[in-house]
Structure formats: C-alpha cells, structure tokens
Amino acid sequence: MSDSNPNDWNAQVIAEFRANGGKVGGPFESMPMILVHHVGAKTGTERVTPLVYQAVGDDFAIFASKGGAPAVPHWFLNLEANPDITVEVGTETIPVHARVVEGEQRDAIWEKQKQTYSNFAEYEEATKGIREIPVVLLERKA
Numbered sequence: 001m002s003d004s005n006p007n008d009w010n011a012q013v014i015a016e017f018r019a020n021g022g023k024v025g026g027p028f029e030s031m032p033m034i035l036v037h038h039v040g041a042k043t044g045t046e047r048v049t050p051l052v053y054q055a056v057g058d059d060f061a062i063f064a065s066k067g068g069a070p071a072v073p074h075w076f077l078n079l080e081a082n083p084d085i086t087v088e089v090g091t092e093t094i095p096v097h098a099r100v101v102e103g104e105q106r107d108a109i110w111e112k113q114k115q116t117y118s119n120f121a122e123y124e125e126a127t128k129g130i131r132e133i134p135v136v137l138l139e140r141k142a
Contacts, residue, residue: 014035017035018088032055036051038075040074053138060089063113064134085097096141097138099136110135
C-alpha cells in the first residue's frame with residue numbers, strides 16, 4: 001500500500017469491486033472480497049470497508065488482522081458495538097449479524113485462512129503474540 005490516505009485506497013477498491021461484480025485486481029486478485037457496511041461505535045458514521053473473506057457454509061468469515069498491527073482495526077470495534085449490518089458479496093447485498101468466534105471454531109477457520117493465503121500467517125507472526133487475531137463470522141439473517 002502506498003503512503004496515500006487509506007480511505008482513498010479503500011474508495012478505489014470499493015469502486016473497482018462494484019464496477020466488476022465483486023472482483024478486484026492488484027494485491028487482491030483471485031482473493032474473495034466482501035464490502036462490510038458498518039456504523040462507527042463512537043461517531044455513528046456509516047462506513048464501508050473492503051476485506052478478504054472466507055466462505056463458511058452460507059456465511060462469511062472476516063479477520064481483524066490489520067496487517068499484524070498491535071491493535072484491532074476500527075471496523076472490528078464498530079462491529080462489536082453494532083453487529084447487525086449488511087455486506088456486499090459479488091452483486092448481492094446481504095443482511096448479516098457479526099459474531100466473534102472462539103475456540104475450536106475460530107481455530108479451524110483461522111488455520112484454513114493461513115493455509116490458503118500465507119499473508120495471514122505473516123500477520124499473525126507480526127503480532128508477536130501481543131494479540132490473537134479475531135475471527136468474525138458474518139451470519140446471514142433470515
């Protein structure tokens with residue numbers, strides 16, 4: 001990522017996602033992308049964050065890795081405060097409920113993600129044991 005504003009970066013990825021039916025190129029080419037709509041925990045501001053996801057049955061797992069930074073990303077805090085959101089996958093907009101998964105369920109999803117995309121193993125290594133990277137399951141609402 002360049003030194004540009006991350007919001008500019010996200011805006012470019014979001015525009016490409018929407019223009020190409022959920023596909024993006026560059027560092028995310030061939031990775032499944034999801035647009036997570038969330039509301040600021042403190043500000044109440046609506047935001048959209050593009051993330052790599054893993055399909056878990058009909059649901060979606062996302063990872064609060066923040067590239068291995070010592071703190072969780074802001075979107076994670078927003079989902080903890082306001083877990084009922086919508087996501088864009090491909091050309092669909094889907095209502096979901098965000099839930100942090102733990103224990104064996106978390107470990108199985110996380111291990112698969114690291115095996116599929118080695119950069120996630122690098123993010124885990126970068127945390128140097130300061131924190132466990134949260135796995136959030138976005139469960140489809142009926």
